[in-house]
Amino acid sequence: MKSSYTIPRNLLDGLEAFLRVAERRSFREAAEDLGVSPSAISQTVRQLEERIGVPLFIRTTRSVGLTEAGALFHAQSAPAFASLVNAWEGARTYGGRPAGLLRLNMPRSVVPILIEPIIADFCARYPDVDVEVTGEDALIDLAASGHDAGIRVGELLEADMISVRLSPAFRFVTVASPAYLAAHGRPYAPIDLKQHNCIRQRISSGAMMPWRLLDGNRSIEVAVKGRVIVNDMASVVSLAQRGMGLAQVSEPLVLGQVRDGELEVVLGNMATSSPGLFLHYPGHAQVLPKLRAFIDHVKAAVASGMLDRLIPPA
Structure with missing residues (x-):
């Protein structure tokens, strides 16, 4: 006997909205991406949840997170949806x-x-x-x-x-504003960094981005301390310009500031390089x-x- 397979109607309705909310962790930002209102996004996701039969998001006044079912659904549906989009665009x-x-x-x-x-x-x-x-x-x-x-x-x-x-x-250089260096002195060796306020960056894994310098031909990791931690390099540069402390950043980001005298490179002969x-x-x-x-x-x-x-x- 021949098996009969029936695909539910409107199976994919709301999937793109769900994926955007999951990616952005925000109904408002997802709505902006898709060019609709936040209420429309919320209603679309609720209808999807009703069809599936479980809540996909944990909603609070301050945050949006995935439920266990939502995380499972996201893990399996995101690559599948990307493949469908590629197939559609490839054919088109x-x-x-x-x-x-x-x-x-x-x-x-x-x-x-x-x-x-x-x-x-x-x-x-x-x-x-x-x-x-x-x-x-x-x-x-x-x-x-x-x-x-x-x-x-x-x-x-x-x-x-x-x-x-x-x-x-390009190099990763250590920089500081002239005002900071005038007030706190200039480091001349890796050990001097222990006496300075260093602006640190937390990467996506939750760890701190390491500070590295060259000791001859060997790259060494230096433990630094600082009162301010951010999660992107552009903010590190901005805070360094404001005199908050030393910063270690990719050199292309600060070429203009160094040229204009807003920042100065220190320990330049010990800068490491990126491919x-x-x-x-x-x-x-x-x-x-x-x-x-x-x-x-x-x-x-x-x-x-x-x-x-x-x-x-x-």
Whole structure:
């Protein structure tokens, strides 16, 4: 006897809304992303919860979190939804010009330095491609979050990713404002950092970003203390400019401030280097025309030397 399989009607209704709320941890921000009202998002998610039969979110006046059922549903539905979107866009653009929504993920500090200078030209060349840039410092699973590609420093790339170099290697430098150095003195050796207020950064794992310096040809990790902890490098730079303490940041972020005398580099002969920035995307995923167009656009910018001017080599 032939088996009969029936797919429930409206099975996917509300799934995109659910995934956006889960990603943003906010109904308001998800509504802004999708161009609808927060009440519409909330109603759509409630209808999805009613069809499934369990609550997916824990809602309070201050936060939105996933229930155990919601976390399980998210883990399994996010990559499936991304595959459906890719299949739809792949079929729609098969043999045609690049089109659709291109979603990029990268550290917040990279957006003004690297992406803003090239994104306008890309959008002008490809009017049928919309671009959504998510700036965040947390390391995410691109496929599970629905992003087409991301930008990371070389040491954080995963082995199964395809990567395209965007910048030459650059240094991580220790900086401070002239006012801070005048008041607290200038460090001349790693041990001197123990006497200074150091602005620290907490990374997505919950750990503090380590401070590293070169001791000859050997990289050493230095334990530092400080009264202020933030979770993104742009804030570290801003606080250093305000004289809050020493900061260790990627050199391209502070080239202008150092040139203008707002910050000074200390321990410059002990600065470590990063392999540079890379565009990366899942190696197992089909490269849709919209992403291929962006990759080719970035490669052209790299070949022209444009990105080298934005991020001078170490």
